Amino acid sequence: MLKDNLTKALAPLGLEKVADGDYAKTGYHLEVAAQPDQMAGVAQAMLDAGCFLESFTAVDLMESFDLVYHFASFDELCRTAVHVPLGKRKGMPSISQIYPGADWYEREVFDLFGIHFFGHPNLKRILLPEDADFHPLLKDFGATQGND
C-alpha cells in the first residue's frame, strides 16, 4: 500500500509527525509535519513514490505562516498533507527543482503572502501586477486596501 510505503520512505528524515489522517473528516490519509529545511527531502520521497503535487498554499497565522503541501497519487487513493511552520520574515527552500509544477504555486504564494523561496528560478509576481506593493492574503491587509 502506498500509505505504508510513504511512511517507510519518510521515516529516515526524522520528521516531527507522520501520522494517519482522519479521511472522513479532513480528506487526508496521511498527515505530516516538517521543518522548512526538511521539505526538499519530503518532496523527493513523494516524487520517488509517484505522487504528484496537488496543491500548495500558505495560511497566515498572524505570528507565523503555516505552509500546506498536498500530495496525491494517480495510482492509488492516498492524500498526504504536509504542514510546514514558517516564521515571519523567513524564507523557504523552493521545491521547484524537484516538482517543476511547484514553480507557479510558489510564485503565487510569494505574490499573495510575500514569502520568499530560495533557489526558485523565476520568483516574481504571478497574479497581481508587477508594481503592486502589497500582499493581499496577509491578515493585516484590509478588505478595502489596494484599491487606490
Added chain:
Amino acid sequence: MIELYGIEEKTYTLNLGPQHPSTHGVLRVLLEMEGEFISKAEPVIGYGHRGHEHMAENRNYQQFLPNMGRVDYLHALAYNQGYCMAVEKLLGLVVPERAEFIRVITAELNRITSHLLWFGAYLLDLGAFTPIMYAFDDREHILDLLDRITGSRLTYCFYRFGGVPVDLDDEFITGTRAFIQRLRSRWVDYDNLVTKNVIFINRARDVGLITKDQCVKYGITGPNLRGSGIPYDIRKSEPYSAYPLFDFEVPIGSKGDIFDRYMVRLQEMEQSCRIIEQALDKLPNGPIMAEKVPKRIKPPVGEVYQAVETARGEFGIYIVSQGDVKPYRVKLRVPSFANLSLFPELAVDTLVADLVAILGSVDVVIPEIDR
C-alpha cells in the same frame, strides 16, 4: 530582429494576447521566436484576478456560494458541489440521497455543456467554423433545461449546504431524456464533420504530446491526463456524491497528443449521458434538503480538503476553519493552473500555428486560473 542582409539571425519576441481570440480569455503569452519556431513561451496570467480567496475570508460561508459559479464559469456546478461538500464535511452534514442524485444529474449536464463549448471553440481556433454551430445548437438545449431549475444559464449558484433548494419536475426529466436521445443521434454528425476529417487528424496527430512523467511532475489532471493514458478520474478514483452507484467508464488515450485529448472529451460526453440516464432511472424519492441545517453556519475548528472532477480536471478546495462564521482561509486548487504551467514545456520548438492548436487542446479557462 532579423537582419535581412546580414548573416546573423537573432530571436525576436512576439506578444500573443492578452486580447487574442484563441487564448480564450485574457491570457498573454510572451513568445521568443526563431523564425516560425518558438524557443521560449512564457504565459502571463492574472489579468482577471478578482481575489476570490481573499473575498472568502471577508464573508460568511453562505455569502461565498455565488463566487463558486464565477471561478470556472463553464463548469460552475462542479465548483458549487466541491465547496458545498467541503463545508458539509466540516459541519458533519449528511445530504439526502435524492439531493445527491440531483447534484449528479445537473453537474453532468453542465459537464456536457463545457465539453461542447470546448469542441466548438477549439475547432474555431483551428479554422473550422461549422462545428461551433452544431455544438451550440446542442448546448442551448441543456442551458434551457438547467435554466428551468437553477434559474441561470451560466454562473450557477444552485447547491446549498445540506442539499439542493429546488426539486426536479417532470418537464425537466422528460426534457433531459429527450435531449440525450438527440445528442446521441448527433455523434454521427460530429464524427463525420470532425473526427474523420483528414485536415483535423493531420493537425492533431502527434502534436502537443504530454508524457506521463510530465503529468506527475506538473500535477496535470482531467482529460489532458487521461489523454496520456492514465485512468485517473476523481469520480472513480476518489468516489464522491452518488457516483459509485452508477456504471460508467473512464475513457483514456494512448499517446497523449491533441487527438487523444479530443477523443477523451468526446467519449466523456457519452459517459456523462450514461450517468444521467441511470440517475434518472434510479432517482429515489425523499427529501432534497438535510434536516437540521443550521441557519448560522459556524463549523468547528479544523481543516478539510475536498476534490471533485470538473470538465478540466481536479478542483480541490482547502478550507481552514477557526470556528468563526467566516472561513479563515480558502484555497482553490484549480485544474487549469497546473495544466497551463506545463505549457512552456509543450510550446518549445513548435510552430506558431501548432502553438495555438496545443493551447486550445489543453482547454484552459483563464478566469479559473486568475481567480
